[in-house]
Amino acid sequence: MATTSFTKKSLGLESVEPAVTPPPPNSNTSFVKKPKLSSSKARKKEIPEGLWVKCPKCSTMLYDKELDENLKVCMKCHHHFPIGARERIHSLVETCSFEEMDAQLSSMDPLQFPSYPEKIESYQKSTGFKDAVVTGIGKIGPHRVALGVMDFSFLGGSMGSVVGEKLTRLIEVGTSKALPVIIISTSGGARMYEGMFSLMQMAKTCGALGYHAQAKLPYIRILTHPTYAGVMASFASVGDLNLAEPGAMIGFAGPRVIKDTTQSELPPGFQTAEFLLDHGLIDAIVPRREMKDRLVFYLDHMLDSRTQAVAG
Numbered sequence: 001m002a003t004t005s006f007t008k009k010s011l012g013l014e015s016v017e018p019a020v021t022p023p024p025p026n027s028n029t030s031f032v033k034k035p036k037l038s039s040s041k042a043r044k045k046e047i048p049e050g051l052w053v054k055c056p057k058c059s060t061m062l063y064d065k066e067l068d069e070n071l072k073v074c075m076k077c078h079h080h081f082p083i084g085a086r087e088r089i090h091s092l093v094e095t096c097s098f099e100e101m102d103a104q105l106s107s108m109d110p111l112q113f114p115s116y117p118e119k120i121e122s123y124q125k126s127t128g129f130k131d132a133v134v135t136g137i138g139k140i141g142p143h144r145v146a147l148g149v150m151d152f153s154f155l156g157g158s159m160g161s162v163v164g165e166k167l168t169r170l171i172e173v174g175t176s177k178a179l180p181v182i183i184i185s186t187s188g189g190a191r192m193y194e195g196m197f198s199l200m201q202m203a204k205t206c207g208a209l210g211y212h213a214q215a216k217l218p219y220i221r222i223l224t225h226p227t228y229a230g231v232m233a234s235f236a237s238v239g240d241l242n243l244a245e246p247g248a249m250i251g252f253a254g255p256r257v258i259k260d261t262t263q264s265e266l267p268p269g270f271q272t273a274e275f276l277l278d279h280g281l282i283d284a285i286v287p288r289r290e291m292k293d294r295l296v297f298y299l300d301h302m303l304d305s306r307t308q309a310v311a312g
């Protein structure tokens with residue numbers, strides 16, 4: 001296990017991360033520059049240079065720094081924008097407590113898929129990650145946890161052999177050190193460039209979680225927008241406690257595919273976190289800004305009841 005200490009600075013928040021996390025390729029979020037005000041020079045000086053973001057839900061123009069400070073949640077309508085893995089980890093763990101694992105693990109090209117190595121290299125450069133998940137041990141409140149956080153900006157958060165291997169190692173460390181596991185998912189599914197090697201990760205991660213469960217340790221899954229396909233069909237659907245962010249789209253196949261296959265109208269709100277809460281797939285919807293406090297609260301209870309169960 002690599003023991004690179006994660007300070008705020010080494011997370012790259014100041015130096016590496018762009019001012020605004022790039023939206024997923026299929027996102028309807030539109031990032032636009034504030035129009036130039038050429039009518040008055042004095043007025044022009046008052047407005048700082050920078051990116052402005054239009055909220056896709058309420059159309060308010062949001063200043064990127066304020067949006068960052070608000071954990072990428074619209075200040076007006078509470079729409080949850082995509083957020084990078086580093087920022088998310090920083091918002092959850094105690095300062096300097098996160099020790100990243102396997103940061104250098106990088107994908108091979110097992111199928112010799114045309115242009116896959118170039119694609120990986122390009123995403124590594126644009127995101128600063130080696131692959132689509134960051135894993136490590138950190139403290140949330142008083143609790144040490146094994147934490148895995150996916151990042152959609154790396155090839156749509158797709159799960160190839162590196163994502164599967166990093167998560168499996170994380171869960172195994174969690175089991176051996178008797179730590180709760182928390183995995184925050186955002187993914188379009190298994191990575192097609194690695195074919196069957198990607199699909200194998202579904203069984204591998206769930207196998208590791210099986211051993212973790214046998215040790216009577218809690219696993220909390222947090223589903224964020226979007227979580228689909230092979231990821232939803234494996235480790236993202238077998239939590240002891242199942243949380244989601246507001247408005248997250250969650251499912252196996254997308255709504256259009258289901259609609260075409262079943263030739264029927266889908267109910268309103270189909271595949272949203274709110275719909276799935278009503279139908280029992282998830283236990284609670286937790287706004288991003290409340291996530292840390294709620295995790296501490298849940299861990300307090302889960303670890304306390306575990307201690308009582310072991311004692312009993």
Ligand SMILES: [Zn+2]
Nearest residue numbers: 055058074077
């Ligand atoms: Zn809004």
